Amino acid sequence: METRTYYYARVSSKEQNLDRQIEAFKTLGADDRDIITDKESGKDLNRTGYTALKNAMLRKGDTLIVKSLDRLSRNKTDIKNELQFFKDNGIRLKVIDLPTTMMDLPQGQEWVFEMVNNILIEVLGTIAEQERKTIKARQAEGIEAAKKNGKKLGRPALTYPANWKKVYADWKDGKITAKTAMELTETKRTSFYKLVQMTENN
Numbered sequence: 001m002e003t004r005t006y007y008y009a010r011v012s013s014k015e016q017n018l019d020r021q022i023e024a025f026k027t028l029g030a031d032d033r034d035i036i037t038d039k040e041s042g043k044d045l046n047r048t049g050y051t052a053l054k055n056a057m058l059r060k061g062d063t064l065i066v067k068s069l070d071r072l073s074r075n076k077t078d079i080k081n082e083l084q085f086f087k088d089n090g091i092r093l094k095v096i097d098l099p100t101t102m103m104d105l106p107q108g109q110e111w112v113f114e115m116v117n118n119i120l121i122e123v124l125g126t127i128a129e130q131e132r133k134t135i136k137a138r139q140a141e142g143i144e145a146a147k148k149n150g151k152k153l154g155r156p157a158l159t160y161p162a163n164w165k166k167v168y169a170d171w172k173d174g175k176i177t178a179k180t181a182m183e184l185t186e187t188k189r190t191s192f193y194k195l196v197q198m199t200e201n202n
Contacts, residue, residue, distance in 0.1 A: 001061060003059075003061040003062050003063070004034065004059075004062050004063075005030075005034060005062065005063040005064075005065060006034050006035075006036060006053060006057060006058060006062065006063070006064050006065070007025040007028075007030045007034055007035045007036065007064075007065045007066075008035075008036050008037075008038075008049070008050065008053060008064060008065070008066050008071060008072075009021035009022055009025070009035065009036075009037045009038075009066075009067065009071065010037065010038045010039075010040070010042060010047070010049075010050070010071045010072075011038075011039055012039075012040070012041050012042060013039060013041075014039045016039070018037050018039075020067075021067045021071070022035060022037075024067050024096050025065065025067075028065065028096075030065075036049045036050070036052065036053045036057070037049055038050055041074075042070060042071070042072075042073050042074035042075070043073075043074055043075065044073070044075065044078065045072075045073060045078055045082070050072075054085075058089070058091050059091075060089060060090035060091065061090055061091075062091050062092070063091070063092045063093075063094060064086065064091055064092070064093050064094070065093075065094045065095075065096065066093070066094075066095055066096070067095075067096050067097060068095060068096070068097040068098075069095055069097075069098070069120075083120055087114075098116075098120075100116050101116060158191060158194055158195065158198070160195060160198075160199075161185040161186065161187065161195075163184060163185060164185060164195065164199075167181050167184045167185050168181070168195075168196070168199055178192065
């Protein structure tokens with residue numbers, strides 16, 4: 001079965017350039033047609049080039065080369081999931097900035113890559129979990145601090161405009177349209193109908 005090597009480069013915006021990553025690929029003998037690029041944020045995996053690479057190009061036995069792990073994603077959980085995906089689908093990932101992954105070992109010693117892959121998955125999973133806990137802890141501390149300082153969290157409570165009774169009565173009697181009523185009370189559609197509901201439930 002013929003196997004292929006693909007290269008993936010990514011920068012976060014159209015203003016940035018891919019030259020440094022592509023140059024590193026060319027040093028390894030990359031052909032232009034095998035280099036897939038994206039100029040999109042790494043906050044998630046929904047990118048044109050990367051999606052095509054995963055869904056239409058990479059096959060079992062193929063190799064994917066990236067300059068660094070954060071080119072796959074900036075999200076540690078996503079990176080962990082991608083490493084698992086490559087492992088489950090028999091795709092070898094080589095990371096230029098992680099020399100151990102670049103080694104070519106004799107047949108029968110693939111367990112070394114398996115070990116490196118498992119370590120990466122484990123470490124990234126732990127880091128991602130720790131980051132989630134830290135973010136939650138910071139959010140909880142922020143909420144607690146805001147409460148102590150007397151700050152009300154969430155959206156401010158909806159209050160009746162000064163002219164509400166008259167405008168509401170005119171609207172209810174069909175003298176004015178809802179659009180006019182919203183303009184007169186300076187309320188948005190959602191707020192207007194919430195006020196109507198509050199009035200009618202009283």
